[in-house]
Amino acid sequence: MKYASQAVSKLYFMAAIGLFVGQILFGLILGLQYVIGDFLFPAIPFNVARMVHTNLLIVWLLFGFMGAAYYLVPEEAERELYSPKLAVALFWIFLVAGALTILGYLLVPYAGLAKMTGNDLLPTMGREFLEQPTITKIGIVVVALGFLYNVGMTILTGRKTVITMVLLTGLTGLAVLFLFSFYNPVNLVLDKYYWWWVVHLWVEGVWELILGSILAFVLIKVTGVDREVIEKWLYVIIAMTLITGIIGTGHHYFWIGTPGYWQWLGSVFSALEPIPFFMMTVFAFNMVNKRRLNHPNKAAVLWAEGTAVMAFLGAGVWGFMHTLAPVNYYTHGTQITAAHGHMAFYGAYVMIVLTIISYAWPIMRGEKAANKRAQVVEMWSFWLMTVSMVFITLFLTGAGVLQTWLQRYTDTPLPFMEVQAKIAPFYWMREVAGLVFMIGLVLYVYSFFAKGESAGDATPV
Amino acid sequence: MLVVLTFLNVLLGTRGYAGSWVQLLTVLLIWAKGSLIIEFFMHLHTAPAFWRGMVHGWLAVVCAGIAGVAVW
Amino acid sequence: MLSIPSRSQPQLPGDLAVWVLILAELLVFGVFFLAYVAAFHGHVALFRAGQATLSIPAATFNTLALITASALVVQAIVALQAGHTRKAGWWFAGAAVLGLLFLLNKWLELHHHMQAGISLSTSLFYMFYLGLVFFHFMHVLAGVLILAWMSRRCFQPRPPGMNAAWSAGAYWHMVDLVWVVLFPLVYLL
Numbered sequence: 001m002k003y004a005s006q007a008v009s010k011l012y013f014m015a016a017i018g019l020f021v022g023q024i025l026f027g028l029i030l031g032l033q034y035v036i037g038d039f040l041f042p043a044i045p046f047n048v049a050r051m052v053h054t055n056l057l058i059v060w061l062l063f064g065f066m067g068a069a070y071y072l073v074p075e076e077a078e079r080e081l082y083s084p085k086l087a088v089a090l091f092w093i094f095l096v097a098g099a100l101t102i103l104g105y106l107l108v109p110y111a112g113l114a115k116m117t118g119n120d121l122l123p124t125m126g127r128e129f130l131e132q133p134t135i136t137k138i139g140i141v142v143v144a145l146g147f148l149y150n151v152g153m154t155i156l157t158g159r160k161t162v163i164t165m166v167l168l169t170g171l172t173g174l175a176v177l178f179l180f181s182f183y184n185p186v187n188l189v190l191d192k193y194y195w196w197w198v199v200h201l202w203v204e205g206v207w208e209l210i211l212g213s214i215l216a217f218v219l220i221k222v223t224g225v226d227r228e229v230i231e232k233w234l235y236v237i238i239a240m241t242l243i244t245g246i247i248g249t250g251h252h253y254f255w256i257g258t259p260g261y262w263q264w265l266g267s268v269f270s271a272l273e274p275i276p277f278f279m280m281t282v283f284a285f286n287m288v289n290k291r292r293l294n295h296p297n298k299a300a301v302l303w304a305e306g307t308a309v310m311a312f313l314g315a316g317v318w319g320f321m322h323t324l325a326p327v328n329y330y331t332h333g334t335q336i337t338a339a340h341g342h343m344a345f346y347g348a349y350v351m352i353v354l355t356i357i358s359y360a361w362p363i364m365r366g367e368k369a370a371n372k373r374a375q376v377v378e379m380w381s382f383w384l385m386t387v388s389m390v391f392i393t394l395f396l397t398g399a400g401v402l403q404t405w406l407q408r409y410t411d412t413p414l415p416f417m418e419v420q421a422k423i424a425p426f427y428w429m430r431e432v433a434g435l436v437f438m439i440g441l442v443l444y445v446y447s448f449f450a451k452g453e454s455a456g457d458a459t460p461v
Numbered sequence: 462m463l464v465v466l467t468f469l470n471v472l473l474g475t476r477g478y479a480g481s482w483v484q485l486l487t488v489l490l491i492w493a494k495g496s497l498i499i500e501f502f503m504h505l506h507t508a509p510a511f512w513r514g515m516v517h518g519w520l521a522v523v524c525a526g527i528a529g530v531a532v533w
Numbered sequence: 534m535l536s537i538p539s540r541s542q543p544q545l546p547g548d549l550a551v552w553v554l555i556l557a558e559l560l561v562f563g564v565f566f567l568a569y570v571a572a573f574h575g576h577v578a579l580f581r582a583g584q585a586t587l588s589i590p591a592a593t594f595n596t597l598a599l600i601t602a603s604a605l606v607v608q609a610i611v612a613l614q615a616g617h618t619r620k621a622g623w624w625f626a627g628a629a630v631l632g633l634l635f636l637l638n639k640w641l642e643l644h645h646h647m648q649a650g651i652s653l654s655t656s657l658f659y660m661f662y663l664g665l666v667f668f669h670f671m672h673v674l675a676g677v678l679i680l681a682w683m684s685r686r687c688f689q690p691r692p693p694g695m696n697a698a699w700s701a702g703a704y705w706h707m708v709d710l711v712w713v714v715l716f717p718l719v720y721l722l
Contacts, residue, residue, distance in 0.1 A: 236554040268564050471593050498706055504702075527570055530571075
């Protein structure tokens with residue numbers, strides 16, 4: 001570790017992993033509720049479990065991004081963090097606010113939570129992924145602003161690199177676009193229209209910038225390839241992301257009351273959204289092939305390559321499957337969306353956070369890389385989680401195709417619940433794959449404590 | 462050369478000639494101009510075959526698409 | 534070392550990453566063009582009526598501006614290769630000015646349509662026309678900025694390398710190439 005203040009990211013990474021475990025637990029509960037509808041009812045109804053599963057994902061990824069930023073920004077800017085104290089304070093504020101919100105979801109009926117937190121004053125609740133009480137949303141904004149200030153001051157008063165500038169752009173975009181979660185027009189079409197400015201422009205816009213810059217940082221470190229080469233790739237990937245992703249928002253504007261031209265614009269531009277992900281795959285493998293040194297942290301290299309591949313498959317290929325308007329006409333909101341959502345979030349964002357943790361954690365403990373045995377365990381967890389996520393995706397895709405077939409693409413459509421009963425075998429298999437994922441995650445956590453022979457130092461190729 | 466071809470393009474387009482052969486000729490002009498740009502402006506005639514092929518391939522596919530509709 | 538790059542060996546003019554970007558951009562435009570063609574086929578009368586409202590002289594002028602700018606960029610690269618950096622700077626500047634003329638002209642054209650109350654929702658034709666033209670417009674804008682930047686660097690003590698010049702040129706030619714297809718397709722066919 002080059003700068004002492006980088007250590008604040010330890011807190012963030014720990015919280016991220018902790019919440020990740022919670023998310024998967026609720027994922028398992030939720031998966032079971034698909035086939036045993038009253039499982040844990042009335043203590044944890046389906047809608048609450050779903051809310052907790054998705055909200056925990058977002059929160060822990062945010063913790064991960066912030067941790068990544070606190071780790072890589074000082075090193076890139078070549079100075080200590082502007083204010084480590086602020087970083088620690090914001091961590092606790094965010095953690096407590098997040099925990100209270102989740103407890104609120106679990107302990108109080110949602111309508112009661114809305115009343116308790118004064119949703120009447122500024123109604124923002126009740127929308128998918130943005131279920132947080134208004135007061136929590138305000139908290140998120142405060143934390144985001146403080147975080148941006150801290151990171152921004154560090155970057156702007158230190159060495160500016162392409163990586164930090166892209167990261168800062170992504171983080172600023174993240175904060176600014178979140179403000180649209182406060183805009184809650186009565187008109188449902190307008191509501192959805194701007195809701196996507198948060199949801200889509202996050203995950204298919206600014207988050208990709210964050211992903212790109214973290215990946216580029218790790219690749220520079222583990223391959224020793226010239227910064228100029230990596231920065232050039234980062235530039236073109238980012239350009240392509242924004243060119244396709246911004247207008248690609250249109251693929252959410254099919255038949256929801258928005259103008260018809262979105263069917264064309266959304267289809268054309270979002271059909272090309274896989275390109276930047278494909279470039280990222282070419283980029284990652286190219287850089288590893290051209291490496292100048294053999295970094296002892298093999299696990300981090302594996303995560304980095306895995307991120308590029310799985311992001312392309314999950315976000316790129318599975319997104320493309322249902323992005324064209326004529327296809328989406330039938331598949332909209334089926335399990336195909338769930339399949340895409342699972343693999344895209346895992347491949348792009350979960351894996352990039354695990355990549356930076358894998359790279360940074362040993363260094364923060366004073367080693368170049370985790371010991372050999374720990375790395376073996378970690379790589380096992382990589383394969384268990386990744387392969388089981390592939391299976392989750394395949395099963396959900398099977399469920400989605402069948403669902404589309406029986407319920408939509410037919411002259412004699414069956415009712416929703418009847419179709420759900422028919423696709424139950426897929427849900428069961430998904431649940432089993434989910435259990436394997438959980439085992440992988442437990443192994444991952446264990447890898448931090450595994451002891452073994454030192455992995456040694458970097459060697460030139 | 463490109464300038465001359467452009468004027469030919471415009472002439473064909475504005476004279477109101479009907480029929481698919483005019484459209485085909487227009488497509489041919491697009492292809493000719495595009496090829497000139499690729500070869501001489503982009504300087505791909507000294508580039509590896511892959512890149513030259515990709516850009517020429519793009520032009521060919523687009524032209525074929527336009528021509529296909531013109532004939533159809 | 535076995536392979537020393539020589540003039541006789543095929544070499545990509547410019548940076549690999551930029552060429553990857555160019556291919557990706559061409560793909561975007563290509564898909565857009567083919568979608569246009571498909572829509573045209575379905576609504577011939579509507580598209581013909583729409584095309585009749587476009588100004589061919591303005592677009593012809595624009596084509597000439599872009600082509601000439603491309604030629605100037607080639608001159609700039611030749612000059613830079615010969616070591617005449619200031620001369621190259623002027624060529625780049627000239628190309629950028631022509632690009633600006635394109636933008637100005639196009640802006641007037643778009644403004645004219647806006648004044649007539651035409652928007653993306655007016656018809657399928659205008660959706661494509663405005664969509665394609667605006668998307669290309671943004672690319673010309675980016676190209677002009679790149680050319681202007683190259684020109685500026687030519688006048689500075691440390692002139693740009695050939696790699697940067699080739700890359701900037703290739704991007705500009707791509708913008709040109711796209712317009713050479715776009716113009717006949719949307720205005721003339």
